[in-house]
Amino acid sequence: MIATTTTFASSPLFLIAAAVVLHNSTPLLSTTAAALSVDYYSTRCPSAETTVKIAVRHALTADPTLAAALLRLHFHDCFIQGCDASVLIDSTEENTAEKESPLNKSLRGYELVDAVKLVLEEACPGLVSCADILAMAARDAVFFAGGPGYEIAKGRKDGRRSRIEDAVKLPQPGFNVSDLLTLFGRHGFSTRDLVALAGGHTLGVARCSSFKNRLTHFDAAHQVDPSMNSHFAGTLTQICRLGDDTPVPFGYSPVTFDNDYFILLQMGKGLLFSDQELLSGSQTTTGEIVNAYAANEAMFFVDFQQAMVKMGLLDVKGDDEGEVRVNCRRVN
Structure with a gap:
């Protein structure tokens, strides 16, 4: 059942998950990933977490199937170029983007990310990355669908590359x-x-x-x-x-x-x-x-x-490799 009456932050699952410590000993933590933090937006943009949670909760109330869509969107993003929101980028005349791959054509949830980004650009211009919005939205979608609550580190930067040929890095339905x-x-x-x-x-x-x-x-x-x-x-x-x-x-x-x-x-x-x-x-x-x-x-x-915490740290981009996109669908 989709949770709609209990706020995420006051739930027992959230309070338990908030105590989880991210250990820097995991082999997935690069120097860039280690610089991320759970409270990254607490002073930079205090409304970031709440804005995402409210948007996801309202979206799932209207269309509960979006929980799967947001989780899948995050997974497909991370497995191609790392968790850098490259899957959100639209194609141009010069470049065919990841989302045009047959493996990605059925992806959904772009509009929710766009809506959240619009609100956060108004509240905190140039601070909240599309990659972080996507990671938070997937986490909240799992929780509101009845799954575990967990915290994630934030501070990812958005990538500048999105090419259809890179989607071959995704797992295939016929894999043994x-x-x-x-x-x-x-x-x-x-x-x-x-x-x-x-x-x-x-x-x-x-x-x-x-x-x-x-x-x-x-x-x-x-x-x-x-x-x-x-x-x-x-x-x-x-x-x-x-x-x-x-x-x-x-x-x-x-x-x-x-x-x-x-x-x-x-x-x-x-x-x-x-x-x-x-x-x-x-x-x-x-x-x-x-x-x-x-x-x-x-x-x-x-x-x-x-x-999921591990996956969210895959090949994250730092300041020298990425940016905070103003529009999630195109590079700055």
């Missing part, structure tokens, strides 16, 4: 577990981080085009992916006759953050091949973690928030 471990490991994530971040798929939907290859002529020996529940495969086949763009929820509820994603993997009902591979693939370790999260939602929540 070895591909995923290699990609996430390259960014400094552990196996546990990988599985926890994959749990973000408890929110949102997948389009039939992302998994239809699992339903027919899967390989030389199988018509349907053998790791998929056969009854589930039949249901998906019927649904996807409506077209490749037909949405199917990852979990029982696409707007509630919980551990249903992992329970469904145990039942052979993961939508994407890369999802089901976490349990059915060659790595027993990922399967053990899936089973642990399916049995213990609190464990998943703790690991997810820690992995």
Whole structure:
């Protein structure tokens, strides 16, 4: 259920999360990332955090599906050029931007970031980066969807590069577990981080085009992916006759953050091949973690928030590498 009656700052989850300390020993903390701080805007722009929280809460009240959209937007941003809001930049006549990649075409939430940026530019001109707005919005979206509350460091700068070809750095729906471990490991994530971040798929939907290859002529020996529940495969086949763009929820509820994603993997009902591979693939370790999260939602929540804090520090830009954009859709 979307939280609408309790303010984020007064909730028990927030008070607990506020006590979490960011340890500089993590391998993801570069010198630039170490310069970030939880209270970065406390004196620079005191209204920043509240402005984002109120905007996200109101947006999710009107459209609860935006929780998944904001989380995905932040993830796709961080995995391409680091958490620098490059995914928000529009294409120009001279350059085709990241958001035009087929992997990014279904991204949503740009308008909410634009609206927040407009308010904050009025209140604190040139101080709050688009990258920080996006990171805060994803965090708040998770919380208001029923997930864990957690704090993040702020002070990121916005990048100046956004090119369609860079989107190849994103994980693909057809990746096997070895591909995923290699990609996430390259960014400094552990196996546990990988599985926890994959749990973000408890929110949102997948389009039939992302998994239809699992339903027919899967390989030389199988018509349907053998790791998929056969009854589930039949249901998906019927649904996807409506077209490749037909949405199917990852979990029982696409707007509630919980551990249903992992329970469904145990039942052979993961939508994407890369999802089901976490349990059915060659790595027993990922399967053990899936089973642990399916049995213990609190464990998943703790690991997810820690992995999200890590992800938010990926290749952050400093003053010499980035800027604070006046408009999130274009460089200054």
